[in-house]
Amino acid sequence: xxxxxxxxxxxxxxxxxxxxxxxxxxxxxxxxxxxxxxxxxxxxxxxxxxxxxxxxxxxxxxxxxxxxxxxxxxxxxxxxxxxxxxxxxxxxxxxxxxxxxxxxxxxxxxxxxxxxxxxxxxxxxxxxxxxxxxxxxxxxxxxxxxxxxxxxxxxxxxxxxxxxxxxxxxxxxxxxxxxxxxxxxxxxxxxxxxxxxxxxxxxxxxxxxxxxxxxxxxxxxxxxxxxxxxxxxxxxxxxxxxxxxxxxxxxxxxxxxxxxxxxxxxxxxxxxxxxxxxxxxxxxxxxxxxxxxxxxxxxxxxxxxxxxxxxxxxxxxxxxxxxxxxxxxxxxxxxxxxxxxxxxxx
Amino acid sequence: xxxxxxxxxxxxxxxxxxxxxxxxxxxxxxxxxxxxxxxxxxxxxxxxxxxxxxxxxxxxxxxxxxxxxxxxxxxxxxxxxxxxxxxxxxxxxxxxxxxxxxxxxxxxxxxxxxxxxxxxxxxxxxxxxxxxxxxxxxxxxxxxxxxxxxxxxxxxxxxxxxxxxxxxxxxxxxxxxxxxxxxxxxxxxxxxxxxxxxxxxxxxxxxxxxxxxxxxxxxxxxxxxxxxxxxxxxxxxxxxxxxxxxxxxxxxxxxxxxxxxxxxxxxxxxxxxxxxxxxxxxxxxxxxxxxxxxxxxxxxxxxxxxxxxxxxxxxxxxxxxxxxxxxxxxxxxxxxxxxxxxxxxx
Numbered sequence: 001x002x003x004x005x006x007x008x009x010x011x012x013x014x015x016x017x018x019x020x021x022x023x024x025x026x027x028x029x030x031x032x033x034x035x036x037x038x039x040x041x042x043x044x045x046x047x048x049x050x051x052x053x054x055x056x057x058x059x060x061x062x063x064x065x066x067x068x069x070x071x072x073x074x075x076x077x078x079x080x081x082x083x084x085x086x087x088x089x090x091x092x093x094x095x096x097x098x099x100x101x102x103x104x105x106x107x108x109x110x111x112x113x114x115x116x117x118x119x120x121x122x123x124x125x126x127x128x129x130x131x132x133x134x135x136x137x138x139x140x141x142x143x144x145x146x147x148x149x150x151x152x153x154x155x156x157x158x159x160x161x162x163x164x165x166x167x168x169x170x171x172x173x174x175x176x177x178x179x180x181x182x183x184x185x186x187x188x189x190x191x192x193x194x195x196x197x198x199x200x201x202x203x204x205x206x207x208x209x210x211x212x213x214x215x216x217x218x219x220x221x222x223x224x225x226x227x228x229x230x231x232x233x234x235x236x237x238x239x240x241x242x243x244x245x246x247x248x249x250x251x252x253x254x255x256x257x258x259x260x261x262x263x264x265x266x267x268x269x270x271x272x273x274x275x276x277x278x279x280x281x282x283x284x285x286x287x288x289x290x291x292x293x294x295x296x297x298x299x300x301x302x303x304x305x306x307x308x309x310x311x312x313x314x315x316x317x318x319x320x321x322x323x324x325x326x327x328x329x330x331x332x333x334x335x336x337x338x339x340x341x342x343x344x345x346x
Numbered sequence: 347x348x349x350x351x352x353x354x355x356x357x358x359x360x361x362x363x364x365x366x367x368x369x370x371x372x373x374x375x376x377x378x379x380x381x382x383x384x385x386x387x388x389x390x391x392x393x394x395x396x397x398x399x400x401x402x403x404x405x406x407x408x409x410x411x412x413x414x415x416x417x418x419x420x421x422x423x424x425x426x427x428x429x430x431x432x433x434x435x436x437x438x439x440x441x442x443x444x445x446x447x448x449x450x451x452x453x454x455x456x457x458x459x460x461x462x463x464x465x466x467x468x469x470x471x472x473x474x475x476x477x478x479x480x481x482x483x484x485x486x487x488x489x490x491x492x493x494x495x496x497x498x499x500x501x502x503x504x505x506x507x508x509x510x511x512x513x514x515x516x517x518x519x520x521x522x523x524x525x526x527x528x529x530x531x532x533x534x535x536x537x538x539x540x541x542x543x544x545x546x547x548x549x550x551x552x553x554x555x556x557x558x559x560x561x562x563x564x565x566x567x568x569x570x571x572x573x574x575x576x577x578x579x580x581x582x583x584x585x586x587x588x589x590x591x592x593x594x595x596x597x598x599x600x601x602x603x604x605x606x607x608x609x610x611x612x613x614x615x616x617x618x619x620x621x622x623x624x625x626x627x628x629x630x631x632x633x634x635x636x637x638x639x640x641x642x643x644x645x646x647x648x649x650x651x652x653x654x655x656x657x658x659x660x661x662x663x664x665x666x667x668x669x670x671x672x673x674x675x676x677x678x679x680x681x682x683x684x685x686x687x688x689x690x691x692x
Contacts, residue, residue, distance in 0.1 A: 040576050117576050178558070178566035180574065181585035185554050189535060192551055196542035205538055208531050209555065212524070217638055220524035228526065228613045230386050230463050235610035239527035264581035267574045292563055 026097070027053035027076035034129040036108070040268070041116035046108055048130050051079070053089070054101035059140035061095060061336065062103045062127065062163075063088075064148030065321075067262035068254060071104045087325035094333040100140070105130060107147070109262050112255025118265045120147070124154035131162060139163040141336045145321040146170050146291075147262065150269045153276060160277025167335045169283040169321050169328070172295045173271040173302065179290040180267045182213050187260055199256050204247030206259065211246050213290050216317040273302025280306055281335040283328070285320040286313045308335075372443070373399035373422035380475040382454070386614070387462035392454060394476050397425070399435070400447035405486035407441060407682065408449045408473065408509075409434075410494025411667075413608035414600060417450045433671035440679040446486070451476060453493070455608050458601025464611045466493070470500035477508060485509040487682045491667040492516050492637075493608065496615045499622060506623025513681045515629040515667050515674070518641045519617040519648065525636040526613045528559050533606055545602050550593030552605065557592050559636050562663040619648025626652055627681040629674070631666040632659045654681075 032048040051071040054060075063073050065084055074083035074090060076097070089095040089102055108126050109118045131139070142163045144152030149171025156166045175183075186206035193202015224238035250259075280303055284296035293311065300307040310331050314320035321328055378394040397417040398406075409419050411430055420435035421428055422443070435441040435448055454472050455464045477485070488509045490498030495517025502512045521529075532552035539548015570584035626649055630642035639657065646653040656677050660666035667674055 116579065117581055175574075175583075176563060176567065177570040177584055178563040180583040181566060181570065181589060182558055184583045184586050185551065185558070185589065188551050188554070189538070192535070192538055192542075192544065192547050195544055195547070198538065198541055201538050201541065205531065205534050208534070212528060212531070217522060217524040220527060221522065224523040224527065227616060228521075233462065235463055235613050237521075237526040237530045237613050238523055240530050243527060243531065264574075267581050267583050270573060 026055060027051065027078040029071070029079070032130060032133050034126060034133075036122060036126055036129065038116070038122045039119040041114070041118065041122075044114065044116075046114065046126070047111075048105055048108070048126055049111075050103065050105040050130055050134075052101060052103045052134070054097040054099070056101070058099055058101040060101045060103050060136050061141045061143060062139050063095065064104065064107075064123075064142070064144045064151050066146035066148065067107065067259070067266065068250070069104075069145075069148065070106045070110060073102055073104045085322065087322075088329060088332070093329050094336055095143070095329075103130075103134075103136070103139075107151075107262060109265070110258050112257040114261060115257050116261070117268065118261050119268045120150040120265055121154045121158060123151040123265075124158050127151070127155060128159050128162060137162075141165045141167060143167045143332060144169065144171060146318065147266055150266065150271075153269075153271045153273075153280075156276045156278045156280060157271055163278055165335060166276070166278055166280040167283065167332060168280060168299075170285055170288055170291050170318055171269075172291055173269065173273050173299050174295070175267045175269050176290065176292055176295055179213065182209070182290070183263050183267060186210055187263055190256060190260055194256070200251045203254065203256050203259060204244075204251050206263075207250040207254075208243040208247045211243060214318045216287050216289070216315050218287075218315040219317075222315075273299050273307075274304065276303055276306060278306065279308075281308045281310060281331070283310045283312065283321075283331055285317060286311055287315070288318045288320070290318045372401060373397065373424040375417070375425070378476060378479050380472060380479075382468060382472055382475065384462070384468045385465040387460070387464065387468075390460065390462075392460065392472070393457075394451055394454070394472055395457075396449065396451040396476055396480075398447060398449045398480070400443040400445070402447070404445055404447040406447045406449050406482050407487045407489060408485050409441065410450065410453075410469075410488070410490045410497050412492035412494065413453065413605070413612065414596070415450075415491075415494065416452045416456060419448055419450045431668065433668075434675060434678070439675050440682055441489070441675075449476075449480075449482070449485075453497075453608060455611070456604050458604040460607060461603050462607070463614065464607050465614045466496040466611055467500045467504060469497040469611075470504050473497070473501060474505050474508060483508075487511045487513060489513045489678060490515065490517060492664065493612055496612065496617075499615075499617045499619075499626075502622045502624045502626060503617055509624055511681060512622070512624055512626040513629065513678060514626060514645075516631055516634055516637050516664055517615075518637055519615065519619050519645050520641070521613045521615050522636065522638055522641055525559065528555070528636070529609050529613060532556055533609055536602060536606055540602070546597045549600065549602050549605060550590075550597050552609075553596040553600075554589040554593045557589065560664045562633050562635070562661050564633075564661040565663075568661075619645050619653075620650065622649055622652060624652065625654075627654045627656060627677070629656045629658065629667075629677055631663060632657055633661070634664045634666070636664045 029051045037043045069084045072083045074086045142152045149168035152166045189206040190202040226238040228237040284293045300309040316323040375397045383389045415430045419429045420432045488498045495514035498512045535551040536548040572584040574583040646655040662669040
């Protein structure tokens, strides 16, 4: 579900806890105008769009996903549309909105209106502006996956007093040069499309290339084992229908600039692990083509006594966070357990 | 060195062994018109372009490389331009043109004039037509790397009497579905370029994506460790200069259709390993992103008593054949040694 397709938002002046009578899921949305001093783009006036679900008094966990994630993490009575991490937020899960307050936002740049380099540090500063506006002194936890993990690391360096614990899944202190090259070529595919107003085709191709980086050989070998066909004089391989669908689906919900600027943002990541100021659980996926295990081992080494490493093996590679939800939930439970019962976090 | 840039060829009617007085390197070129019954493209009249180097009486080894390789394998007195495998063919090497006659050709489709699906089996049939014309009854060996290995496997199935031994490096009996998807997206990059008369940009992008599949994370981590820069408001990562150069170089020497049709051809590969009729050494590179070790283990299992597996570990991945030349030479020496002294092969 794209931010641009969501229902009208609650005005920023009404905090979510006042948005209506108390209900179990208690989800609300808001928009917040902020002035942000950005690292590469000067000072900008932006609108932050957030969603929050869970009791007002519960400890708050911020959830941030990959560059195509958004504020609608999971379905609720108020917002029944499918969320991007429905399997991780719900009854009986570590992130159960009956017991924890789950907060998320649309990344700065996600609406495609900001055509300038966006540093992951800018996202962390924007999150602090949001916490201030919502009067959240301290998060119990920040769970970041992929780009969200980059942002979490920035938050833990720049504003360590604002979170008790970071869980960083499949994201590191620096982009791997090979993954950076892969993303740069995706951006070139977009540029090639833009050359002559074929923006959609360029973005679709970029997304398809990205999808290869998110998944593994194992998965493709299982799903797309059929021999290629010759169709209209061209060879068409088994995965092409799937990839075309992936591209079309992405184009329908993603402004070109949002993709370009958030893709760039991943490559701007530059954190000194020793500067991280909060206990951090790093979850690595063996077989992740974008974020090699070795890089996350390096991150944890740099974190010193604040760092804990958990390793998953998954045929879903970089996308394991969204697929291996039972195992991820168990890891989240362990990571957030130590922070439980801290009444000052909401 | 591209076929299109080479000097005028020797007429096909003059066999290479009569092309001039005997010299040490004794290299010659020729063109041969053939009528080829193709698997997906009907019967076509084509021109085969070959080059041969070494004494007329020496055993003949056919060398075939990746889809961008060509007939000029190595520099010689007659053709001093750089070859695509100079490090593997020369004095003191297993493929020493003083002792072996090295034969190669431009793949069918390499001139870009054949705009139709080309099966690797078609290449094998073309090679047999060439051997017939050159009156070569039997090759001592066929050394195929990447696409060349696919063609070698086809030759060993369809015409086993024409070769004593096959050495298949980094190429299998079937394309891996993930690698096939990767190539399909390269072809889409070309199509996106063609959509807008930006053929060169599309082909350049395709080549850059291909290059990522040929190399490894390790190599990129070593070569391109610098932080990205913001140039003209865009993020530019460390590998981009290199990749741009790779793309431009390729575009300058490759017809778009040659790339498209030979890329497709890889995906058309479909050989039953049990049908291979000659002793075969399979060389696999651990860390090859295109041809996983597991697929070559499967190939060797299918070959039964005719198969031998050798495994290299290299940071150059799929391109190890062109980079780990000392180790490849040692493996070739071992593989071709058993076939040595067979006077009937030239």
